[in-house]
Amino acid sequence: MSTYLRFLFGRRARRRWLHLIIGGALAMPYVFVGQLVVGPATDSRYVFNDLPLQLLSFAVGLPLASVTSVLFPLTRPLEAGAVWWLCGIDRDRLARGPARTRAAKGRTAAWFTLHLGLGGIISGMSLAVPPFAGFLAALPLLVWLGGDELVELPDALDHTWVLALAPVAGVATLLALAACAAVAGTFLARWAPALLGPTPEDRLAAAEARAADLAVRNRLARELHDSVGHALSAVTLQASAARRVLDSDPEFVREALAAIEETTRRTVGELDAVLGVLRDGDAPGTAPAPTLAADLDGLLRRTRAGGLRVTATVGIDPEALPPVLAREAYRIVQEGLSNALKHAGERVTVRLRIEVADGHLEITVENPVADTPECRPGGGHGLRGIADRARLLGGTAQAGAARGMWRLYVRLPVKGPA
Template sequence: MTRRLIAPLVSATTCRRGAFLLLGGVLLLPYGLVGAGLAGLARDGGTPLAVTVVLSAAAAVIGLAPPFLHGARVLEVAAARWLLGVELPDPPGRPAPEARLRGALWFAVHLGVGAVVAFALFVAVPTAAALIMTRTGWTAAWWALLGVALLLATGYGVAGLGALAALMAPVLLGPSADERVAAIRAQARRLAERNRLARDLHDSVGHALTVTVVQAAAAGELLDRDPAFARRALTAIEETARAAMEDLDQVLGLLRPSPEPPGPEPPGPELHGAELPDPQLPGAEVHGAEVHGAEVHGAEPQAPVAGRPDLGDLGRLAAVAGARLVTDGPIGEVPAELSRQAYRVVQESLTNALRHAAPAPVSLRVTAGGPGLVVEVRNPLPGRGLAGMRERVALLGGELVAGPDGDQWRVRAEWHW
């Protein structure tokens, strides 16, 4: 019990909070000196009244300006963090008027309480010491007891005022309602951007690795019969893996937290080289918007496709995946962002088919018009990775339907704009 009573008096937290309160008294000192000087001018009578009034008005303007300045709030927040032990966010660059008023109120309270604490430490403590040490006679014990009580009252008063300051700091120095909403929205934008980057990383790099495995298998099978093809396949594997590593490093760098203040949502990064290599497939006939008879074995590997792909790159994608592609309508008129997202949905569907259902046939149909866009992928085995595809489709207000359709598994995505 005694330890709990003494703890506030010897706590390091109380010492830090007392230093914070004393800082307010130090800041009040220039105000006191200026006020005393102006009062002396007024009492002296030798200074014209108009001059005294002008000086007083100028001093009032100069003295009232700092509490409303953004820099003063930043310094108060930093002091509250270090000395009061309060977790406060960095104030925004342009605080709202309501936040400036709260900051000015905190500044004034800090100075006022600091003056009280300074008085207590520099007046009450010496007085208590004098009561304890200088009194003699039979009343000395009572005077000493009074001095000890004065010291205890001063210590507990400083501890209580420090605790109250720590309690009020988030109220007066914390973000306003509008600032909290803005921070939540900025955090939501950052999370959405990180989720988008994670999806792109999964689709692009995962697809590149899947194709690398398929090409490696083809190179191993044709190594004795067609060494030249095997060498080209190995070169394409090297280039694809190198590009995938560069994409991985780029996306991970973007996913790291940034110390910069939140701003407008940045545009999505360009993912280069982690897409499907562009093979020229022997036996694959290309007629307008159709790709027929693509076989993985015998594919002519080339360097990865640069840039962010869209529906215009579906021919290459379908060719290397061995899928039959049929397009209908002006897919070139599909909005750019929707075209890229639809390409990613097709890419993930074909990657899943290539990974889990190969060498089963896969059919792909893309229909544009209305205005609307429908993407449909069919293969004999149930699909995977549907959660990521649903999220990507819903991002632009689309709808994804996946399930058995007769003896096949169908994935159908539809958007309208």
């Protein structure tokens, strides 16, 4: 019994009933237009007082509503919002944008006609049935108070048992109205995803938007990891080395502190550049991203200041590289040195080779390790970032330990996809 009452008068049922009444309100202008057509066609001056002519005007107005929904693409998002809010349909099952294709417009027109049609019927019943049900419920009292002078019943209904059943009939009429509204609301809710749901084109557009958003997130993660992560690793190693020789080698401590200052200042600038590019694109005035030609020497100097011996062999002119390749190659070298700082320990030799062979830029970073480095929980983002950069440039990346050496090898086409 409680389930049946919730179906008729529960919160969801009341919201769907309101949704139907809104549909009836939206149908009224089209009914008025239908009256302008039906009145002259039937030579009637009082269409509003004639129920059959009113129904005919309603039938004439519904096709006009269908045409309106086709002419105004925003009908679909407006209707989808009302369905989500009042009918309890999951937002992901409904389209978010205007109807653009012919199929989407056709389904929107079908939904709008269905909403206004059922809404007009339920709205009319909601206006007419409650007063009639109230009259039936009060009929015995009215007859008892005023008799035939107040209420004149037909002879066929002028019986005591009819008066006794009148309140029951009034309550049954209200329940029937609630049942009609609940069934109509459930019917609309069931058809809403089919008629207002996203088309294949909508799903493709949403997937492209999600892919673009994911690409921006991945780019932000790579840039922040490579710039800030490298800086933190370098600063940590430099501070650790300075602490160990604080009393015995003051000159090294001064160099380490100077390197820490330079590293942090530069990292703040790189962070501003990264956020500026992500926010404004490559707009004029945005700080340039570091490149192999302009910033490799500084990167090696700051790395060596932490006590790491770096042997670099650069067999190319970095300025001859395309800008995108020079920028991404710098980030790859930076991450390779950052891994060496974190895993190789202090005062080991890192061999860096940058050369061009067979039309490809080859970057190799090698450092000795006692054991294969294990990724900390949540770690490993640097190697994934290098692999992503190499893949986007049409190249390959390999990393692994063998015979006590950790080797990172990246091969990028000099003329490839940017």
